[in-house]
Amino acid sequence: MTARSQATAVGWLDAGAAQRLERRLESALREARRRGRATLVSVSCRLPGTGVDPSAVVAASRRPGDRWFCLEQPDRDRSALAALGEVLALEDSGPGRFASLAARWRRVAGAALADEPDGPSGGGLVAVGGFAFDPAGGASRTWSGFAPASLVVPELSLARRGDLTRLTVNVLVTADDTAEDAGGRIARRLRELREVPLPLLDPAPVGDFEVSSPLAPAHYEEAVARAVARIRNGEFQKVVLAREVEVHAPSAHDPAAVIGLLREAFPSSFVYAVGRGEATFTGATPELLVRREGQRATTVALAGSTRRSADPAVDDHLGEQLLRSDKDREENAIVARRIARALRPHSVWVTVAPEPVVVKVANIQHLAAPIRAQLTAPVDAVTLAGHLHPTPAVGAEPAAALSVIPALEGFDRGWYAGPVGWTDASGDGEFCVALRCALLRGRVGRCYAGCGIVRDSDPSAELAETEVKLQVMLPALAG
DSSP, X not given: OOHHHHHHHTTSSXXXXXXXXXXXXHHHHHHHHHHSSOEEEEEEEEOSSSOOOHHHHHHHHOOTTOOEEEEEETTTTXXXXXXXXXXXXXXXXXXXXXXXXHHHHXXXXXXXXXXXXXXXXXXXXXXXXXXXXXXXXXOSGGGTTOOSEEEEEOSEEEEEETTEEEEEEEEEEOTTOOHHXXXXXXXXXXXXXXXXXXXXXXXXXXXXXXXXXXXXXHHHHHHHHHHHHHHHTTSOSEEEEEEEEEEEOSSOOOHHHHHHHHHHHOTTSEEEEEEETTEEEEEEEOOEEEEEETTEEEEEEEEEEEEOOSSHHHHHXXXXXXXXXXXXXXXXXXXXXXXXXXXXXXXXXXXEOSSOEEEEOSSEEEEEEEEEEEEXXXXXXXXXXXXXXXXXXXXXXXXXXXXXXXXXHOSOOTTTTSEEEEEETTSOEEEEEXXXXXXXXXXXXXXXXXXXXXXXXXXXXXXXXXXXXXXXXXHHHHO
8 A cells, every 4th residue: 555545545635745755755765865865754634524523633642651632722713733742852861951942952953854844833754742841840750751851853733713624644754664654654554533522520429628738828829928028128129939739639630631621620720631642731821921923922020910800890900909019010111021032132122001901811810911023033932932931920130030939939840930832833833831730640630820020019919919820720530
């Protein structure tokens, strides 16, 4: 059976894509044998109909131990990108990890035999994954499998925007391959794709859930008080401090069911999942780190928060109080200034909204200042993410104060508050900030939430704010 017939036999690739795949596999084999190194082959096609759910397909079709990825923002015209499997992994650590992965991805994408990127966003050859908060983050056993910097070229990806869904398949061809073997690997993966809805959470699980904090809540209040004292002493302006809360379930947490609940409850947020072996890092974050489209870059300063209310009048009043809060406006302005300062050396112009606005998500309200930039050159999404991360919304101001975070928090953040997202062969891409999240491994879910601490922060109020933010993940994990 030829590579073309194998690919079309399963009904996912159309005839044109299968024909391109067959030609490229032959070309890749010649190149691999001539140069003695593997060649990446990629083809894409538009899927018929409007009913494909990328995250559901990937969640249902993963093999045990598979690497997989989902990133959705349902309210943004049903935007979704989901990826499955691995043909190539790019990983690194240290302060230069963003630049290293950006350079390696440019070489990989530049040498690939691939279709040109085509709509929707992410509809072509992509690398997906994320970065730890700290250059050496994720070193603890808790974060095993999550390298400080990790981008994966998947075996297949599904990108959706509105009613348009595009499938991309990738294969790495070596000198020892045959076209039939390489095409067979793609065909096997396509045959395993299942179009079933995301599962529902068990409404009546057997057994008890246990929610506990490895460090007592009083430890967090003490950390906030110490940070405030140092801020008032002039050591730094702001620092973000986070908490870790564990959910022990009677049976293994189901990441696919958690994704389904999160995207229904938080449609305006970025709902994400990154699977590494038996562990999944998942959450629903309102914060965009950067979106790069050609020579345009978009981001947002998101800092300053308050609760929601079921009473519309009270809810509006809380939002108005937030908008007038000197403490929260200062927190937001610190973030906006740092982001603009990081973008200016790479931009023709940078615009920051003159006044923040209130952004409401399901359980919390934030101050947000949209920021746009026209790039002087097409700086790629990974490089831009490296220039911006960590913003003071998740780190510290000035950046030299980042070193106080692990000492005050007392745990390894891993990928919490790091960038999660994707980039394509042209350097476009999108990275969100991994907040309102949990690391799921078997029966244990570790949830993370933090707050920005400035000179007027009150320890008990900041602790209460973490409880509000933890309500994104706790109901999904503890029933």
